[in-house]
Amino acid sequence: MTRDDAQALDTADPLARFRDAFDLPRGVIYLDGNSLGPPPLAAHERMAQVTRGEWGDGLIRSWNAAAWIEAPARIGDKIARLIGAKTGEVIVGDSTSVSIFKLAAGALSLRPGRMTLLTETGSFPTDLYALQGLTALLGERVRVKAVAPHDVAAAIDEDTAAVLLTHVHFKSAQRWDLAALTAAAHAKGALVIWDLCHTTGAVALDLNGVEADLAVGCGYKYLNGGPGAPSFLFVAQRHQAAIRSPLWGWMGHAEPFAFEDGYRPAPDIRAQITGTPQVLGLAALEVGVDLQLEADPALVEAKGLALANLFIAEVEARAADPALKLASPRDPAQRGLHVAFTHPQGYALVQAMIARGIIGDFRAPDIARFGFSPLFLSHAQVWDAAHALADILATRAWDRPEFRARAAVT
Amino acid sequence: MTRDDAQALDTADPLARFRDAFDLPRGVIYLDGNSLGPPPLAAHERMAQVTRGEWGDGLIRSWNAAAWIEAPARIGDKIARLIGAKTGEVIVGDSTSVSIFKLAAGALSLRPGRMTLLTETGSFPTDLYALQGLTALLGERVRVKAVAPHDVAAAIDEDTAAVLLTHVHFKSAQRWDLAALTAAAHAKGALVIWDLCHTTGAVALDLNGVEADLAVGCGYKYLNGGPGAPSFLFVAQRHQAAIRSPLWGWMGHAEPFAFEDGYRPAPDIRAQITGTPQVLGLAALEVGVDLQLEADPALVEAKGLALANLFIAEVEARAADPALKLASPRDPAQRGLHVAFTHPQGYALVQAMIARGIIGDFRAPDIARFGFSPLFLSHAQVWDAAHALADILATRAWDRPEFRARAAVT
Numbered sequence: 178m179t180r181d182d183a184q185a186l187d188t189a190d191p192l193a194r195f196r197d198a199f200d201l202p203r204g205v206i207y208l209d210g211n212s213l214g215p216p217p218l219a220a221h222e223r224m225a226q227v228t229r230g231e232w233g234d235g236l237i238r239s240w241n242a243a244a245w246i247e248a249p250a251r252i253g254d255k256i257a258r259l260i261g262a263k264t265g266e267v268i269v270g271d272s273t274s275v276s277i278f279k280l281a282a283g284a285l286s287l288r289p290g291r292m293t294l295l296t297e298t299g300s301f302p303t304d305l306y307a308l309q310g311l312t313a314l315l316g317e318r319v320r321v322k323a324v325a326p327h328d329v330a331a332a333i334d335e336d337t338a339a340v341l342l343t344h345v346h347f348k349s350a351q352r353w354d355l356a357a358l359t360a361a362a363h364a365k366g367a368l369v370i371w372d373l374c375h376t377t378g379a380v381a382l383d384l385n386g387v388e389a390d391l392a393v394g395c396g397y398k399y400l401n402g403g404p405g406a407p408s409f410l411f412v413a414q415r416h417q418a419a420i421r422s423p424l425w426g427w428m429g430h431a432e433p434f435a436f437e438d439g440y441r442p443a444p445d446i447r448a449q450i451t452g453t454p455q456v457l458g459l460a461a462l463e464v465g466v467d468l469q470l471e472a473d474p475a476l477v478e479a480k481g482l483a484l485a486n487l488f489i490a491e492v493e494a495r496a497a498d499p500a501l502k503l504a505s506p507r508d509p510a511q512r513g514l515h516v517a518f519t520h521p522q523g524y525a526l527v528q529a530m531i532a533r534g535i536i537g538d539f540r541a542p543d544i545a546r547f548g549f550s551p552l553f554l555s556h557a558q559v560w561d562a563a564h565a566l567a568d569i570l571a572t573r574a575w576d577r578p579e580f581r582a583r584a585a586v587t
Numbered sequence: 588m589t590r591d592d593a594q595a596l597d598t599a600d601p602l603a604r605f606r607d608a609f610d611l612p613r614g615v616i617y618l619d620g621n622s623l624g625p626p627p628l629a630a631h632e633r634m635a636q637v638t639r640g641e642w643g644d645g646l647i648r649s650w651n652a653a654a655w656i657e658a659p660a661r662i663g664d665k666i667a668r669l670i671g672a673k674t675g676e677v678i679v680g681d682s683t684s685v686s687i688f689k690l691a692a693g694a695l696s697l698r699p700g701r702m703t704l705l706t707e708t709g710s711f712p713t714d715l716y717a718l719q720g721l722t723a724l725l726g727e728r729v730r731v732k733a734v735a736p737h738d739v740a741a742a743i744d745e746d747t748a749a750v751l752l753t754h755v756h757f758k759s760a761q762r763w764d765l766a767a768l769t770a771a772a773h774a775k776g777a778l779v780i781w782d783l784c785h786t787t788g789a790v791a792l793d794l795n796g797v798e799a800d801l802a803v804g805c806g807y808k809y810l811n812g813g814p815g816a817p818s819f820l821f822v823a824q825r826h827q828a829a830i831r832s833p834l835w836g837w838m839g840h841a842e843p844f845a846f847e848d849g850y851r852p853a854p855d856i857r858a859q860i861t862g863t864p865q866v867l868g869l870a871a872l873e874v875g876v877d878l879q880l881e882a883d884p885a886l887v888e889a890k891g892l893a894l895a896n897l898f899i900a901e902v903e904a905r906a907a908d909p910a911l912k913l914a915s916p917r918d919p920a921q922r923g924l925h926v927a928f929t930h931p932q933g934y935a936l937v938q939a940m941i942a943r944g945i946i947g948d949f950r951a952p953d954i955a956r957f958g959f960s961p962l963f964l965s966h967a968q969v970w971d972a973a974h975a976l977a978d979i980l981a982t983r984a985w986d987r988p989e990f991r992a993r994a995a996v997t
Binding site for chain 1: 610611612615617619622623625626630631634635638639641642643644646647648649650655680681682683684685688692708709710711712713715716717719720721723724725726728733807813814815816817818831832833834835836837838839840843844845846847848849850861862863864865866867868869871941946948950951
């Protein structure tokens with residue numbers, strides 16, 4: 178492919194108009210939207226409005242007047258439309274880690290008598306840790322069983338309360354067959370908790386269509402909701418009457434302002450809310466979600482995969498270094514929207530690209546990871562990035578002390 | 588007292604300069620900083636900096652370059668200075684409700700074999716609910732015992748793992764004797780978890796001086812950290828080696844970016860962190876905390892109590908309505924910085940005051956609550972507010988349908 182070919186794809190790109198909706202520094206090619214999405218331009222305006230207008234002028238009145246109190250459910254309903262869920266099935270708040278804890282405990286409440294929480298080794302650490310923390314708290318009543326991904330389906334049995342899986346793997350981008358795994362779990366009477374952190378806003382989803390049970394997702398990656406944005410949590414309507422959150426707080430009460438001494442959970446998804454909504458984070462997130470809702474999820478996924486395919490093809494066609502190895506599935510149907518390459522100097526490689534204005538990230542021990550957010554990237558940018566990577570490898574431009582000196586990375 | 592007397596107090600007020608540091612609407616007398624503090628003017632600038640500069644320009648690099656990753660511990664250390672704690676004893680993140688859950692479970696881990704979590708009836712609901720949720724999760728292993736405040740000290744026994752108390756009561760402003768109750772609990776081998784939501788930034792504290800164990804506090808009240816600001820959590824250094832958080836997440840791991848499958852808690856207060864820090868909320872909170880650090884806590888408390896005393900005296904001297912009753916302790920030594928009056932038409936009363944630009948709030952069933960934040964209120968404003976309340980009562984100005992129609996309130 179020539180750069181002109183890439184530019185021709187941009188001209189025909191039905192999502193091209195979204196590029197102008199983001200605030201990205203000039204000269205930067207941002208291949209890390211899968212870690213932290215950039216701000217929509219509208220987020221700046223909205224944050225000024227919420228801090229000056231709603232907080233400063235409205236003060237306490239804004240809980241009602243600016244509908245802050247409704248934000249967790251309102252934004253949840255919007256996210257529901259992105260993931261194939263119904264109104265009233267999604268709520269926003271707390272970190273992803275805390276939401277996983279809620280759903281893991283919730284799954285146990287839905288499957289009394291079953292003692293196992295099953296998950297995959299090598300998953301995103303917080304998924305494993307949330308389960309481990311829950312079982313450490315509960316003692317011998319339950320256990321975490323972590324098996325290699327290819328052993329997960331066979332490990333589901335009559336003792337499995339729930340399986341927690343990351344739909345798109347944070348390192349490899351390997352994508353689970355969400356429908357098949359859900360059906361396999363249901364066949365054994367188990368639930369599945371889907372971690373959709375690298376899915377939402379990237380890979381098209383139909384949670385209701387596959388009879389998904391529970392899910393959690395991240396606000397600050399492909400939803401472009403801001404650093405540390407609150408997570409969302411999905412509970413299928415058929416589970417809402419029976420599920421019990423472990424984290425009871427005043428905002429999950431049926432009547433928060435009755436100030437009763439005894440907890441009575443809200444009869445719906447609101448029972449999954451715990452404390453006071455984090456208004457500033459929610460405000461930024463809503464801007465990102467609103468923008469995402471303007472794009473057709475099928476087009477989003479198709480463009481992201483096309484960008485990733487372009488990147489892989491151009492890198493592999495030009496990179497002479499045999500130490501560079503694709504660590505993501507070659508088949509796009511089995512992949513999310515990022516691509517991992519391993520290289521012994523993966524860290525320095527990423528630093529050398531950053532020095533050229535191309536921002537990807539590194540994942541220990543040797544992964545250079547590049548994300549292809551469909552809303553703000555162009556084919557020409559991805560072509561440029563691939564050629565830069567090939568050039569850095571060919572010239573060993575990564576081999577400089579300042580690129581090899583490790584700092585804490587995220 | 589005449590209005591001139593009140594103005595003379597303002598002239599002599601050593602905290603007067605702080606009034607210009609806040610963004611408050613003209614014509615508003617804001618007596619609800621105990622529910623949601625107003626924005627420091629510097630918060631607006633800081634939020635623009637964090638969203639445009641750090642998020643937009645810095646993108647993912649800001650986790651290190653803008654020290655986002657350090658925010659929970661950095662802001663925690665600043666709050667430590669406000670509450671008489673040491674560096675490394677306070678961390679910021681999650682909602683107050685979630686933090687209470689962490690500390691309640693943590694207290695159980697520090698007192699194995701003890702089965703009771705003791706608290707007071709009529710406490711802020713989330714305090715009760717967090718304990719109830721924890722015991723519902725743990726089953727018969729532990730129980731919540733809620734007794735009337737005057738029975739708390741006597742109810743502490745050898746089965747008590749911890750006592751959870753709100754230092755300053757959210758309705759009455761009744762203030763616990765923090766030192767005495769802590770000593771009484773320690774005498775029985777029990778811990779105390781202090782809820783400092785209505786204390787921090789208001790009532791001077793010396794947690795280390797009284798050998799406090801555990802505490803939690805709110806960012807959005809007297810710290811003026813923004814709507815739904817993250818809470819803080821204090822664990823005395825002597826407990827940090829043994830305490831175990833129930834909410835394990837990647838940011839509490841000893842090496843978050845090692846991406847290990849097994850959880851190894853950080854060896855210090857960071858083990859209380861769970862998920863990714865909520866950067867936007869933390870940024871606003873830090874501005875409020877920085878401002879608070881410029882004020883002498885003893886002066887802050889003294890001014891707040893003086894304002895509250897002025898309000899009580901002026902209201903009682905002028906209000907002819909015998910249905911209005913002080914529901915807060917008359918002795919300032921037993922009171923925080925807000926004042927509660929009960930009145931059968933408490934809700935309408937608060938609405939009638941809001942219509943005159945004087946914002947307090949209502950707490951069911953009949954409490955009109957007024958907070959006296961020392962940094963941004965003047966004695967003259969409080970004098971005006973007291974006279975407005977007296978006038979509204981004398982003229983029954985509250986008796987209008989639009990004031991009596993209840994909406995959801997916070």
